[in-house]
Amino acid sequence: MSDRRQFITGAGLAAFTGLGAIGALYAAKRSWDPLPSVAASGFTIVDLSVAKENQLVVEKWRGKPIFILKKSVDMKKDKRDIVVNGENFHISIGLCTHLGCIPSYRPEKKNFLCACHGGEFDASGNVTKAPPPSPLVIPPFKLDGTKLVLGEEGSEYKKLKDADLIA
Amino acid sequence: MAQIKKANGIGDWFDQRLATKKLAKVMMTEYWIPKDINFLWAMGVVLVVMFKLLIISGIFLLMYYKPDAKLAFDSVNFTIMQEVEYGWLWRHIHAVAASFAFLVIYIHMFTAIYYGSYKNGREMIWISGMILFILFSTTAFTGYVLPWGQMSFWAAQVITNLFGGIPVVGDAVVTWIRGDFAVSDSTLTRFFMLHVFLLPLMIVFVIVIHFYSLRIPHVNNQEGADIDFDAEADKYLAGNKKESKVVPFWPVFLAKDFYVVCVTLVIFFFCVFFFYDFSLPGVNFEPANPMVTPKYIYPEWYFLWSYEVLRGFFFDIGPIKAMDIGLIAFAFANVIFVILPFLDRDPRVLPAHKRPRFKIWFWVLMFTMVILTIYGKLPPKGINNVIGFIASMTFITLFLIMPYITKKDAKGAK
Numbered sequence: 295m296s297d298r299r300q301f302i303t304g305a306g307l308a309a310f311t312g313l314g315a316i317g318a319l320y321a322a323k324r325s326w327d328p329l330p331s332v333a334a335s336g337f338t339i340v341d342l343s344v345a346k347e348n349q350l351v352v353e354k355w356r357g358k359p360i361f362i363l364k365k366s367v368d369m370k371k372d373k374r375d376i377v378v379n380g381e382n383f384h385i386s387i388g389l390c391t392h393l394g395c396i397p398s399y400r401p402e403k404k405n406f407l408c409a410c411h412g413g414e415f416d417a418s419g420n421v422t423k424a425p426p427p428s429p430l431v432i433p434p435f436k437l438d439g440t441k442l443v444l445g446e447e448g449s450e451y452k453k454l455k456d457a458d459l460i461a
Numbered sequence: 462m463a464q465i466k467k468a469n470g471i472g473d474w475f476d477q478r479l480a481t482k483k484l485a486k487v488m489m490t491e492y493w494i495p496k497d498i499n500f501l502w503a504m505g506v507v508l509v510v511m512f513k514l515l516i517i518s519g520i521f522l523l524m525y526y527k528p529d530a531k532l533a534f535d536s537v538n539f540t541i542m543q544e545v546e547y548g549w550l551w552r553h554i555h556a557v558a559a560s561f562a563f564l565v566i567y568i569h570m571f572t573a574i575y576y577g578s579y580k581n582g583r584e585m586i587w588i589s590g591m592i593l594f595i596l597f598s599t600t601a602f603t604g605y606v607l608p609w610g611q612m613s614f615w616a617a618q619v620i621t622n623l624f625g626g627i628p629v630v631g632d633a634v635v636t637w638i639r640g641d642f643a644v645s646d647s648t649l650t651r652f653f654m655l656h657v658f659l660l661p662l663m664i665v666f667v668i669v670i671h672f673y674s675l676r677i678p679h680v681n682n683q684e685g686a687d688i689d690f691d692a693e694a695d696k697y698l699a700g701n702k703k704e705s706k707v708v709p710f711w712p713v714f715l716a717k718d719f720y721v722v723c724v725t726l727v728i729f730f731f732c733v734f735f736f737y738d739f740s741l742p743g744v745n746f747e748p749a750n751p752m753v754t755p756k757y758i759y760p761e762w763y764f765l766w767s768y769e770v771l772r773g774f775f776f777d778i779g780p781i782k783a784m785d786i787g788l789i790a791f792a793f794a795n796v797i798f799v800i801l802p803f804l805d806r807d808p809r810v811l812p813a814h815k816r817p818r819f820k821i822w823f824w825v826l827m828f829t830m831v832i833l834t835i836y837g838k839l840p841p842k843g844i845n846n847v848i849g850f851i852a853s854m855t856f857i858t859l860f861l862i863m864p865y866i867t868k869k870d871a872k873g874a875k
Binding site: 323326327328329332352354356357359391392393394395396398409410411412423424425426427428 | 638753783
């Protein structure tokens, strides 16, 4: 076979199999993506008026725990607080930002402890002891009176997001 | 076409078609193993036996197991453990054999390090072995998730979250691996596929490469002596069995291996019947609950050392977050063993007791691995954090100074 012919044969085969490989890999990648039913999983509505001071309420949204903590007057206010009827709430996804364990709330110490790797957060979700790399994440929410709609980005959420305070 | 004659027996019939006599010679009766070895050289065959036990017990479990988040827990803890006759036996064998396989892998691995069996032509044996270690680890982890208990769920949660440390695309990768925003049914089903099909298939393939990679450089011996295998084989075949430094793989070498296998199996079945708790943690007998993290979570004992390296770094250093340092250290710990042959700058193949600095290096490494394993199981509080940090630093430092230490040993010998 001439060099030219060998080159054309080689390049043609490479292009043909390469195309097939890209197509197959793309299909394989997409097959592992979340299913539409999962991706579209809906909204959760929580009534904040039933929350009691310094008592953690845990709700479930998209398979993840959501922390709702009503602050008592002696607890430090924070930029990340959500204010409803003049009362401060801490609301976050209840998964440690390190590796995703659920931290437990200690009402007497007014902080969160993650037992997996010893990370600690204060009652506003800020890290007080590593390894967590960032504060507890605030989920997208919208306020509707005393009702909290999880999964929808309301104006209060957008304000926090623009101030780079959600995590 | 080959000259096929009328066969004078069934053996000859196959031999004419498949060259079975030649195959048996190449694979068994004329595959030469040095005489100067000890029981630590039997670990490879012990591992083969463990792998077989895992496959056989796995086949029986597979017939009743249901890979569905709603059904998995009961199919294991009710159907297999209580309804199926001897179902408990297969589960105990499967769980205990996984632990034993890792124990033997570690002995196998550190034997190779001690005797320098990873260098000077034996690099591919070492590298294929380390690939097997990684494949076994992945198989063990995906299998651990299948009973869908609390430990299963939270192990899956923590380990998949590790990929979140990848820059930029981390979070997307985590969602992609899980097939959901959280660990869920889709995660369970794909881990099931990996555990029972793709990973075992890859393991079998790499085992073949691992065995083949032994053929050219041959098995090492206790003194690291450079044996002329052709000359020694000729001696053996000529009848000078006593003088020859080698023996055939079959039947001589395997005869001793089978003895070690028998001893191992006695201990193994003792554990299967009377001492299986260590491989089946109690927390995993509670169904998976995404809303409650168990108070203490820790991996199986064989992952504790690398888990401790991961969490050993509990404080930020300047702009680098504690989590990222931990992840980098964890990634380092998991790949550094693979490149060991290239960190050793001493070209001689010798056991550690004949390499003064390397000997200290080896025993400090062993001690560090034990400390990491012990502290990996203790809760990350107070002094435990400090000891974990020191041990993790020691582990990393050992590999960083290895080229220097081995070079000095080589120079000292001249």
